[in-house]
Amino acid sequence: DAGVTQSPTHLIKTRGQQVTLRCSPKSGHDTVSWYQQALGQGPQFIFQYYEEEERQRGNFPDRFSGHQFPNYSSELNVNALLLGDSALYLCASSLVGGLQETQYFGPGTRLLVL
Amino acid sequence: GENVEQHPSTLSVQEGDSAVIKCTYSDSASNYFPWYKQELGKRPQLIIDIRSNVGEKKDQRIAVTLNKTAKHFSLHITETQPEDSAVYFCAASKGDSWGKLQFGAGTQVVVTP
Numbered sequence: 001d002a003g004v005t006q007s008p009t010h011l012i013k014t015r016g017q018q019v020t021l022r023c024s025p026k027s028g029h030d031t032v033s034w035y036q037q038a039l040g041q042g043p044q045f046i047f048q049y050y051e052e053e054e055r056q057r058g059n060f061p062d063r064f065s066g067h068q069f070p071n072y073s074s075e076l077n078v079n080a081l082l083l084g085d086s087a088l089y090l091c092a093s094s095l096v097g098g099l100q101e102t103q104y105f106g107p108g109t110r111l112l113v114l
Numbered sequence: 115g116e117n118v119e120q121h122p123s124t125l126s127v128q129e130g131d132s133a134v135i136k137c138t139y140s141d142s143a144s145n146y147f148p149w150y151k152q153e154l155g156k157r158p159q160l161i162i163d164i165r166s167n168v169g170e171k172k173d174q175r176i177a178v179t180l181n182k183t184a185k186h187f188s189l190h191i192t193e194t195q196p197e198d199s200a201v202y203f204c205a206a207s208k209g210d211s212w213g214k215l216q217f218g219a220g221t222q223v224v225v226t227p
Contacts, residue, residue, distance in 0.1 A: 004157075033213065042120075042203050042217030043158065056214050090157065094213055101213035102148070105157045 002027055004093050004106035012112045013081050021076040021109045025093030032074035033103060034066060037088040049074050050096060078111075086113045116141040118206050120218030127194050127225055135221045137204035138186040144206040147187045148215070149178060153200045161202075162189070194225045 005024045013019050025032050031050045035043035045058035049068035068074045072093075078085055088108045094101035117140040127133045139147075148163035164171045164178045164187065171178050175194075180187040191198055201222050205215040 031213070033215075035215075040220075042205075042219050043215070045214050045216070048214060058214070092215075102160065102163065103213060103215065104160065105150075107157045 004091060004104055006089075006091055006106040006109050008109060009107065010110045010112075012114065014114050015081055015083060017081050017113075018077065018079045019081060019111060021078075021089050021091075021111075022073065023076070023091035023093075023106055024073045025091075026104050029093035029095045029104075030072050031094045031096055031101060032068060032072065033092045033094070034074070034076045035090045035092065035105075036060070037090055037108070039087070043090055046076070081113045083113050086111060116144055116206055116208070116216040118204060118216050118218040120204050120221055122221060123219065124222045125224070127223070129194060129196060129225055129227050131194055133189075133191040133194055133198070133223055133225075135189045135202055135204070135223075136186060137188070137206075137218050138184075139206045139216075140185070141206070141208060142182075142185060143208040144216075145209055146207045147178070147180060148205050149189050150203045150205065150217075151200045152203065152220075158203060191223075194223075196225050196227055199223055199225045 033048040034046040037043040047057040052068045063079045065077045090108045092103035092105045094103045120137045145166035150158035151161045152158045175192045177190040201220045204218045
């Protein structure tokens with residue numbers, strides 16, 4: 001049973017560029033959440049996708065956008081990269097239903113913006 | 115919105131001793147409280163969680179307690195081992211937030227042999 005996977009593992013970009021990160025959820029899961037984790041900090045919620053729609057968003061600018069595909073995989077896009085976007089980007093998958101959604105994290109994509 | 119505070123930021127314990135990490139939350143509507151362990155360079159791993167209808171939950175050497183009135187919850191690790199060394203994060207979410215997790219800042223736990 002495959003867990004949450006992400007690609008690429010590492011990425012180096014320059015300011016102003018655009019980046020796309022990818023996530024495949026754990027088998028049987030239908031919801032993907034994205035988090036940004038700056039060095040030495042806890043993960044910060046970016047947004048969540050369910051049924052191919054963004055259903056919850058954190059305090060991130062519109063430069064951060066996403067997509068969910070019919071197979072439940074997801075992409076995170078960041079436009080006009082800033083130095084402050086350098087972080088570990090984590091996706092977490094869960095299954096809608098029940099009282100709460102337990103989330104399982106992928107290994108992350110480490111983005112460095114120069 | 116929800117705010118989660120976590121203490122201490124670092125914790126050094128001798129192998130075999132107990133470790134306790136405490137978190138407080140601000141939104142009384144929060145009803146789900148997971149704990150994640152993150153080793154250096156690895157993904158956060160769910161180690162235990164608790165829901166608001168339960169006051170305490172145990173899993174081998176790990177336990178979590180929840181005080182809804184005071185709005186705080188704690189992670190207890192007994193008989194610590196060197197492999198318990200990691201950063202531990204608490205988090206909170208509420209039913210109408212579709213599973214959005216608000217994390218604490220993390221606690222670096224170092225277990226010395």
